[in-house]
Amino acid sequence: MEHLALYRKYRPKTFEEVIGQDHITKTLANQVLAGKVAHAYLFTGTRGTGKTSIAKIFARAINCENTKTGSPCGECDACKRLASDNDVNIVEIDAASNNKVDDIRELREKVKFAPIGAKYKVYIIDEVHMLSDSAFNALLKTLEEPPKYVVFILATTEVHKLPQTILSRCVRFDFRLVSVSELTNHLARIFDKEGINYDHDALKIIASAGEGSVRDTLSIADCINAYSDGNVTKEKVLKVLGVTDYDLLIDFFDKMLKKDIGEVLTLINQIDLMGKNLSVFAKDISRHARDLLTAKTCKDPNKILNLPSELFEKFKKQADEADEKQLINFMQLFSSAESELRYALSTRLLLETTALSAIVGDAKKN
Numbered sequence: 001m002e003h004l005a006l007y008r009k010y011r012p013k014t015f016e017e018v019i020g021q022d023h024i025t026k027t028l029a030n031q032v033l034a035g036k037v038a039h040a041y042l043f044t045g046t047r048g049t050g051k052t053s054i055a056k057i058f059a060r061a062i063n064c065e066n067t068k069t070g071s072p073c074g075e076c077d078a079c080k081r082l083a084s085d086n087d088v089n090i091v092e093i094d095a096a097s098n099n100k101v102d103d104i105r106e107l108r109e110k111v112k113f114a115p116i117g118a119k120y121k122v123y124i125i126d127e128v129h130m131l132s133d134s135a136f137n138a139l140l141k142t143l144e145e146p147p148k149y150v151v152f153i154l155a156t157t158e159v160h161k162l163p164q165t166i167l168s169r170c171v172r173f174d175f176r177l178v179s180v181s182e183l184t185n186h187l188a189r190i191f192d193k194e195g196i197n198y199d200h201d202a203l204k205i206i207a208s209a210g211e212g213s214v215r216d217t218l219s220i221a222d223c224i225n226a227y228s229d230g231n232v233t234k235e236k237v238l239k240v241l242g243v244t245d246y247d248l249l250i251d252f253f254d255k256m257l258k259k260d261i262g263e264v265l266t267l268i269n270q271i272d273l274m275g276k277n278l279s280v281f282a283k284d285i286s287r288h289a290r291d292l293l294t295a296k297t298c299k300d301p302n303k304i305l306n307l308p309s310e311l312f313e314k315f316k317k318q319a320d321e322a323d324e325k326q327l328i329n330f331m332q333l334f335s336s337a338e339s340e341l342r343y344a345l346s347t348r349l350l351l352e353t354t355a356l357s358a359i360v361g362d363a364k365k366n
Protein backbone atom coordinates (compact mmCIF):
# COMPACT_ATOMS: atom_id res chain seq x y z
CA MET A 1 0.00 0.00 0.00
CA GLU A 2 1.24 3.49 -0.79
CA HIS A 3 2.29 5.37 2.29
CA LEU A 4 0.44 8.66 2.67
CA ALA A 5 2.28 11.33 4.66
CA LEU A 6 0.50 12.09 7.93
CA TYR A 7 0.11 15.76 7.11
CA ARG A 8 -1.75 14.85 3.94
CA LYS A 9 -3.83 12.12 5.52
CA TYR A 10 -4.89 14.43 8.34
CA ARG A 11 -5.77 17.57 6.41
CA PRO A 12 -8.72 19.08 8.32
CA LYS A 13 -12.04 18.95 6.47
CA THR A 14 -14.07 21.07 8.91
CA PHE A 15 -13.36 24.13 11.02
CA GLU A 16 -13.71 21.97 14.15
CA GLU A 17 -10.79 19.79 13.06
CA VAL A 18 -8.43 22.76 12.77
CA ILE A 19 -6.24 23.29 15.80
CA GLY A 20 -4.81 26.46 17.27
CA GLN A 21 -6.67 28.95 15.07
CA ASP A 22 -9.95 29.38 16.93
CA HIS A 23 -9.95 33.14 16.48
CA ILE A 24 -10.11 32.55 12.73
CA THR A 25 -12.31 29.47 12.43
CA LYS A 26 -15.00 30.92 14.72
CA THR A 27 -15.18 34.17 12.80
CA LEU A 28 -15.33 32.44 9.45
CA ALA A 29 -17.95 29.94 10.62
CA ASN A 30 -20.07 32.84 11.86
CA GLN A 31 -19.75 34.60 8.52
CA VAL A 32 -20.90 31.44 6.77
CA LEU A 33 -23.91 31.08 9.05
CA ALA A 34 -24.81 34.75 8.69
CA GLY A 35 -24.26 34.63 4.92
CA LYS A 36 -21.91 37.60 5.24
CA VAL A 37 -19.14 36.70 2.86
CA ALA A 38 -16.46 39.24 1.95
CA HIS A 39 -14.93 39.32 -1.51
CA ALA A 40 -11.30 39.22 -0.48
CA TYR A 41 -9.50 37.66 2.45
CA LEU A 42 -5.87 37.72 3.39
CA PHE A 43 -4.42 34.79 5.34
CA THR A 44 -0.98 35.45 6.72
CA GLY A 45 1.32 33.45 8.97
CA THR A 46 4.07 30.86 9.19
CA ARG A 47 4.24 27.79 6.98
CA GLY A 48 2.08 24.84 7.84
CA THR A 49 -0.29 26.55 10.24
CA GLY A 50 -3.47 25.98 8.24
CA LYS A 51 -3.84 28.76 5.67
CA THR A 52 -4.56 26.56 2.66
CA SER A 53 -6.59 24.09 4.71
CA ILE A 54 -8.86 26.80 6.12
CA ALA A 55 -9.17 28.47 2.71
CA LYS A 56 -10.51 25.20 1.27
CA ILE A 57 -12.85 24.56 4.19
CA PHE A 58 -14.22 28.07 3.81
CA ALA A 59 -14.63 27.66 0.05
CA ARG A 60 -16.71 24.52 0.64
CA ALA A 61 -18.61 26.02 3.57
CA ILE A 62 -19.89 29.04 1.64
CA ASN A 63 -21.17 26.70 -1.05
CA CYS A 64 -22.65 24.11 1.31
CA GLU A 65 -26.42 23.79 1.04
CA ASN A 66 -27.17 22.74 4.62
CA THR A 67 -24.46 23.73 6.99
CA LYS A 68 -25.43 23.64 10.66
CA THR A 69 -22.20 24.78 12.28
CA GLY A 70 -20.66 26.93 9.58
CA SER A 71 -18.47 24.05 8.41
CA PRO A 72 -19.18 22.16 5.18
CA CYS A 73 -21.66 19.33 5.90
CA GLY A 74 -19.85 16.93 3.61
CA GLU A 75 -23.14 15.37 2.47
CA CYS A 76 -24.92 17.79 0.15
CA ASP A 77 -24.39 17.91 -3.62
CA ALA A 78 -22.21 21.02 -3.43
CA CYS A 79 -20.02 19.52 -0.70
CA LYS A 80 -19.60 16.32 -2.69
CA ARG A 81 -18.72 18.20 -5.85
CA LEU A 82 -16.26 20.54 -4.15
CA ALA A 83 -14.61 17.77 -2.14
CA SER A 84 -12.51 16.87 -5.15
CA ASP A 85 -9.14 18.58 -5.25
CA ASN A 86 -9.62 19.61 -8.85
CA ASP A 87 -13.14 20.96 -8.81
CA VAL A 88 -13.49 23.96 -11.13
CA ASN A 89 -15.06 26.13 -8.45
CA ILE A 90 -12.00 26.17 -6.23
CA VAL A 91 -9.00 27.46 -8.13
CA GLU A 92 -5.58 27.37 -6.52
CA ILE A 93 -2.96 29.61 -8.03
CA ASP A 94 0.67 29.52 -7.03
CA ALA A 95 1.83 33.11 -7.32
CA ALA A 96 5.45 32.01 -7.07
CA SER A 97 5.26 30.49 -10.55
CA ASN A 98 2.48 32.71 -11.97
CA ASN A 99 3.75 36.08 -10.88
CA LYS A 100 3.60 38.06 -14.11
CA VAL A 101 1.08 40.65 -15.13
CA ASP A 102 -0.11 38.39 -17.96
CA ASP A 103 -0.89 35.61 -15.48
CA ILE A 104 -3.15 37.96 -13.53
CA ARG A 105 -4.73 39.31 -16.71
CA GLU A 106 -5.56 35.75 -17.68
CA LEU A 107 -7.05 35.30 -14.23
CA ARG A 108 -9.19 38.41 -14.73
CA GLU A 109 -10.57 36.91 -17.91
CA LYS A 110 -11.40 33.64 -16.18
CA VAL A 111 -13.08 35.38 -13.28
CA LYS A 112 -15.83 36.40 -15.69
CA PHE A 113 -17.05 32.82 -15.92
CA ALA A 114 -19.68 31.99 -13.32
CA PRO A 115 -19.36 29.04 -10.94
CA ILE A 116 -20.65 25.68 -12.15
CA GLY A 117 -23.11 23.92 -9.86
CA ALA A 118 -22.08 26.12 -6.94
CA LYS A 119 -22.85 29.53 -5.54
CA TYR A 120 -19.33 30.89 -5.24
CA LYS A 121 -16.15 30.47 -7.16
CA VAL A 122 -13.13 30.75 -4.89
CA TYR A 123 -9.65 31.73 -6.00
CA ILE A 124 -6.89 30.86 -3.57
CA ILE A 125 -3.71 32.73 -4.45
CA ASP A 126 -0.82 31.20 -2.57
CA GLU A 127 2.48 32.98 -1.92
CA VAL A 128 0.80 36.17 -3.12
CA HIS A 129 3.80 38.27 -2.05
CA MET A 130 5.65 36.87 -5.08
CA LEU A 131 3.57 38.88 -7.58
CA SER A 132 5.35 41.55 -9.57
CA ASP A 133 4.33 45.19 -9.13
CA SER A 134 2.37 45.22 -12.35
CA ALA A 135 0.69 41.94 -11.43
CA PHE A 136 -0.39 43.49 -8.12
CA ASN A 137 -1.89 46.39 -10.02
CA ALA A 138 -3.81 44.06 -12.27
CA LEU A 139 -5.04 42.10 -9.26
CA LEU A 140 -6.11 45.29 -7.57
CA LYS A 141 -8.49 46.07 -10.43
CA THR A 142 -10.18 42.70 -9.94
CA LEU A 143 -10.34 43.14 -6.19
CA GLU A 144 -11.99 46.51 -6.68
CA GLU A 145 -14.95 45.16 -8.56
CA PRO A 146 -15.16 41.40 -8.50
CA PRO A 147 -18.26 39.64 -9.83
CA LYS A 148 -20.57 38.90 -6.90
CA TYR A 149 -19.97 35.16 -7.07
CA VAL A 150 -16.19 35.45 -6.70
CA VAL A 151 -14.21 35.19 -3.45
CA PHE A 152 -10.47 35.73 -3.32
CA ILE A 153 -8.31 34.26 -0.60
CA LEU A 154 -4.77 35.54 -0.70
CA ALA A 155 -2.27 33.59 1.36
CA THR A 156 1.24 34.59 2.30
CA THR A 157 4.01 33.92 4.76
CA GLU A 158 5.43 37.40 4.11
CA VAL A 159 2.72 39.97 4.54
CA HIS A 160 5.14 42.89 4.79
CA LYS A 161 5.83 42.45 1.08
CA LEU A 162 2.25 43.30 0.09
CA PRO A 163 1.34 46.79 -1.08
CA GLN A 164 -0.98 48.81 1.14
CA THR A 165 -3.52 49.08 -1.69
CA ILE A 166 -4.00 45.30 -1.60
CA LEU A 167 -4.02 45.08 2.21
CA SER A 168 -6.71 47.70 2.51
CA ARG A 169 -9.06 45.69 0.30
CA CYS A 170 -8.85 42.44 2.21
CA VAL A 171 -10.28 41.10 5.43
CA ARG A 172 -7.13 40.01 7.19
CA PHE A 173 -6.53 36.98 9.42
CA ASP A 174 -3.22 36.38 11.17
CA PHE A 175 -2.44 32.71 11.72
CA ARG A 176 -0.75 31.86 15.00
CA LEU A 177 2.04 29.46 15.69
CA VAL A 178 0.43 26.46 17.34
CA SER A 179 1.49 25.83 20.95
CA VAL A 180 3.49 22.78 22.01
CA SER A 181 0.60 21.54 24.14
CA GLU A 182 -1.92 21.78 21.29
CA LEU A 183 0.51 20.05 18.96
CA THR A 184 1.15 17.33 21.53
CA ASN A 185 -2.57 16.65 21.91
CA HIS A 186 -2.99 16.62 18.15
CA LEU A 187 -0.19 14.08 17.79
CA ALA A 188 -1.69 11.93 20.55
CA ARG A 189 -5.06 11.82 18.72
CA ILE A 190 -3.39 10.91 15.44
CA PHE A 191 -1.14 8.25 16.98
CA ASP A 192 -4.15 6.75 18.73
CA LYS A 193 -5.98 6.54 15.40
CA GLU A 194 -2.93 5.04 13.72
CA GLY A 195 -2.50 2.51 16.51
CA ILE A 196 1.00 3.70 17.36
CA ASN A 197 2.28 3.35 20.93
CA TYR A 198 4.01 6.36 22.43
CA ASP A 199 5.08 7.96 25.64
CA HIS A 200 3.92 11.48 26.32
CA ASP A 201 7.45 12.93 26.58
CA ALA A 202 8.24 11.63 23.14
CA LEU A 203 5.30 13.54 21.67
CA LYS A 204 6.30 16.68 23.48
CA ILE A 205 9.76 16.58 21.97
CA ILE A 206 8.35 16.05 18.50
CA ALA A 207 5.93 18.93 19.06
CA SER A 208 8.69 21.31 20.16
CA ALA A 209 10.79 20.35 17.18
CA GLY A 210 7.89 21.37 14.93
CA GLU A 211 8.28 24.96 16.15
CA GLY A 212 4.62 25.92 15.92
CA SER A 213 4.00 24.45 12.47
CA VAL A 214 1.50 21.60 12.31
CA ARG A 215 2.86 20.34 9.01
CA ASP A 216 6.45 20.28 10.25
CA THR A 217 5.37 18.50 13.41
CA LEU A 218 3.59 15.83 11.40
CA SER A 219 6.51 15.44 8.98
CA ILE A 220 8.87 14.91 11.88
CA ALA A 221 6.42 12.42 13.39
CA ASP A 222 6.43 10.55 10.07
CA CYS A 223 10.20 10.18 10.07
CA ILE A 224 10.16 8.98 13.64
CA ASN A 225 7.42 6.45 12.96
CA ALA A 226 9.35 5.03 10.07
CA TYR A 227 12.19 4.39 12.45
CA SER A 228 10.24 3.30 15.51
CA ASP A 229 8.22 0.26 14.43
CA GLY A 230 4.99 1.33 16.04
CA ASN A 231 6.52 2.20 19.40
CA VAL A 232 7.62 5.80 19.83
CA THR A 233 9.78 6.42 22.87
CA LYS A 234 11.62 9.46 24.09
CA GLU A 235 14.97 7.80 23.46
CA LYS A 236 14.13 7.01 19.86
CA VAL A 237 12.85 10.52 19.23
CA LEU A 238 16.00 12.07 20.60
CA LYS A 239 18.01 9.75 18.46
CA VAL A 240 16.15 10.48 15.22
CA LEU A 241 16.02 14.22 15.83
CA GLY A 242 19.68 14.21 16.62
CA VAL A 243 18.90 16.56 19.46
CA THR A 244 21.64 15.20 21.68
CA ASP A 245 23.75 13.75 18.95
CA TYR A 246 26.43 16.37 19.52
CA ASP A 247 29.28 14.07 18.59
CA LEU A 248 27.96 13.78 15.08
CA LEU A 249 27.57 17.55 14.77
CA ILE A 250 31.05 18.17 16.09
CA ASP A 251 32.45 15.58 13.74
CA PHE A 252 30.66 17.04 10.72
CA PHE A 253 31.79 20.51 11.63
CA ASP A 254 35.37 19.39 12.06
CA LYS A 255 35.37 18.06 8.54
CA MET A 256 33.82 21.23 7.19
CA LEU A 257 36.40 23.38 8.96
CA LYS A 258 39.18 21.22 7.56
CA LYS A 259 37.61 21.66 4.10
CA ASP A 260 37.82 17.94 3.62
CA ILE A 261 35.34 17.45 0.78
CA GLY A 262 35.72 13.67 0.61
CA GLU A 263 35.07 13.24 4.32
CA VAL A 264 32.10 15.61 4.25
CA LEU A 265 30.49 13.68 1.40
CA THR A 266 31.15 10.39 3.17
CA LEU A 267 29.54 11.63 6.35
CA ILE A 268 26.48 12.98 4.52
CA ASN A 269 26.10 9.57 2.94
CA GLN A 270 26.18 7.94 6.39
CA ILE A 271 23.71 10.42 7.82
CA ASP A 272 21.36 9.80 4.92
CA LEU A 273 21.64 6.04 5.38
CA MET A 274 20.77 6.43 9.05
CA GLY A 275 17.42 7.73 7.82
CA LYS A 276 17.90 11.12 9.42
CA ASN A 277 15.65 13.96 8.34
CA LEU A 278 18.15 16.09 6.42
CA SER A 279 16.19 19.27 6.96
CA VAL A 280 16.44 18.76 10.72
CA PHE A 281 20.11 18.02 10.32
CA ALA A 282 20.65 21.28 8.42
CA LYS A 283 18.89 23.12 11.22
CA ASP A 284 21.12 21.44 13.79
CA ILE A 285 24.20 22.45 11.84
CA SER A 286 23.06 26.04 11.68
CA ARG A 287 22.32 25.97 15.42
CA HIS A 288 25.68 24.42 16.13
CA ALA A 289 27.34 27.29 14.23
CA ARG A 290 25.32 29.69 16.38
CA ASP A 291 26.37 27.86 19.55
CA LEU A 292 30.00 28.00 18.55
CA LEU A 293 29.66 31.70 17.82
CA THR A 294 28.14 32.11 21.26
CA ALA A 295 30.99 30.14 22.82
CA LYS A 296 33.47 32.29 20.97
CA THR A 297 32.08 35.76 21.47
CA CYS A 298 29.84 35.96 24.56
CA LYS A 299 31.08 36.85 27.99
CA ASP A 300 29.65 33.97 29.93
CA PRO A 301 28.72 31.59 27.14
CA ASN A 302 27.69 28.56 29.10
CA LYS A 303 25.06 30.58 30.91
CA ILE A 304 23.40 30.83 27.51
CA LEU A 305 24.30 27.40 26.16
CA ASN A 306 23.62 25.41 29.31
CA LEU A 307 25.79 22.46 28.32
CA PRO A 308 27.37 19.83 30.53
CA SER A 309 30.92 21.06 31.22
CA GLU A 310 32.65 18.30 29.30
CA LEU A 311 30.61 19.05 26.19
CA PHE A 312 31.07 22.77 26.62
CA GLU A 313 34.84 22.27 26.52
CA LYS A 314 34.47 20.42 23.23
CA PHE A 315 32.40 23.30 21.82
CA LYS A 316 34.91 25.82 23.02
CA LYS A 317 37.79 23.97 21.44
CA GLN A 318 35.98 23.75 18.11
CA ALA A 319 34.99 27.41 18.33
CA ASP A 320 38.66 28.32 18.67
CA GLU A 321 39.36 26.57 15.39
CA ALA A 322 36.80 28.59 13.45
CA ASP A 323 36.63 32.28 12.73
CA GLU A 324 33.55 34.40 13.23
CA LYS A 325 32.93 35.04 9.55
CA GLN A 326 33.01 31.35 8.83
CA LEU A 327 30.48 30.61 11.54
CA ILE A 328 28.13 33.33 10.36
CA ASN A 329 28.43 31.99 6.83
CA PHE A 330 27.58 28.45 8.00
CA MET A 331 24.62 29.73 9.98
CA GLN A 332 23.20 31.52 6.97
CA LEU A 333 23.77 28.77 4.43
CA PHE A 334 22.36 25.96 6.53
CA SER A 335 19.39 27.85 7.85
CA SER A 336 18.24 28.75 4.37
CA ALA A 337 18.92 25.19 3.25
CA GLU A 338 16.74 23.95 6.10
CA SER A 339 13.54 25.42 4.72
CA GLU A 340 14.36 24.42 1.16
CA LEU A 341 15.11 20.88 2.31
CA ARG A 342 11.61 20.48 3.70
CA TYR A 343 10.17 20.60 0.21
CA ALA A 344 13.08 19.46 -1.91
CA LEU A 345 12.86 16.18 -3.79
CA SER A 346 16.54 15.44 -3.82
CA THR A 347 17.40 16.32 -0.24
CA ARG A 348 20.78 14.70 -0.09
CA LEU A 349 22.01 16.54 -3.16
CA LEU A 350 20.84 19.82 -1.72
CA LEU A 351 22.60 19.18 1.58
CA GLU A 352 25.77 18.24 -0.26
CA THR A 353 25.61 21.37 -2.39
CA THR A 354 25.12 23.51 0.68
CA ALA A 355 27.99 21.91 2.56
CA LEU A 356 30.32 22.16 -0.42
CA SER A 357 29.46 25.76 -1.17
CA ALA A 358 30.06 26.54 2.49
CA ILE A 359 33.53 25.01 2.17
CA VAL A 360 34.35 26.47 -1.22
CA GLY A 361 32.93 29.91 -0.46
CA ASP A 362 35.18 29.87 2.52
CA ALA A 363 38.21 28.80 0.55
CA LYS A 364 37.73 31.67 -1.91
CA LYS A 365 37.69 34.26 0.80
CA ASN A 366 40.90 33.02 2.35
Ligand SMILES: Nc1ncnc2c1ncn2[C@@H]1O[C@H](COP(=O)(O)OP(=O)(O)OP(=O)(O)O)[C@@H](O)[C@H]1O
Pocket residue numbers: 006007008009010011012017018019020021045046047048049050051052053054126157214215218
Ligand atom coordinates in the same frame (compact mmCIF):
# COMPACT_ATOMS: atom_id res chain seq x y z
N1 LIG B 1 -4.19 24.54 12.19
C1 LIG B 1 -4.09 23.26 11.76
N2 LIG B 1 -4.86 22.29 12.30
C2 LIG B 1 -4.73 21.00 11.88
N3 LIG B 1 -3.87 20.61 10.92
C3 LIG B 1 -3.08 21.54 10.36
C4 LIG B 1 -3.16 22.91 10.73
N4 LIG B 1 -2.26 23.60 10.02
C5 LIG B 1 -1.65 22.73 9.22
N5 LIG B 1 -2.12 21.49 9.41
C6 LIG B 1 -1.59 20.25 8.79
O1 LIG B 1 -0.56 20.63 7.89
C7 LIG B 1 -0.93 20.38 6.54
C8 LIG B 1 -0.62 21.59 5.70
O2 LIG B 1 -1.38 22.69 6.12
P1 LIG B 1 -1.73 23.92 5.18
O3 LIG B 1 -1.45 23.57 3.75
O4 LIG B 1 -3.08 24.37 5.51
O5 LIG B 1 -0.65 24.96 5.69
P2 LIG B 1 -0.33 26.42 5.12
O6 LIG B 1 -0.45 27.37 6.26
O7 LIG B 1 -1.13 26.70 3.91
O8 LIG B 1 1.21 26.26 4.75
P3 LIG B 1 2.08 27.03 3.61
O9 LIG B 1 2.43 28.38 4.16
O10 LIG B 1 3.30 26.17 3.48
O11 LIG B 1 1.27 27.08 2.37
C9 LIG B 1 -2.41 20.03 6.58
O12 LIG B 1 -2.70 19.05 5.64
C10 LIG B 1 -2.61 19.49 8.00
O13 LIG B 1 -2.26 18.13 8.04
Ligand SMILES: [Mg+2]
Pocket residue numbers: 051052053126155
Ligand atom coordinates in the same frame (compact mmCIF):
# COMPACT_ATOMS: atom_id res chain seq x y z
MG1 LIG C 1 -0.59 26.89 1.92
Ligand SMILES: [Zn+2]
Pocket residue numbers: 063064065066067072073074075076077078079080
Ligand atom coordinates in the same frame (compact mmCIF):
# COMPACT_ATOMS: atom_id res chain seq x y z
ZN1 LIG D 1 -22.77 20.57 2.40
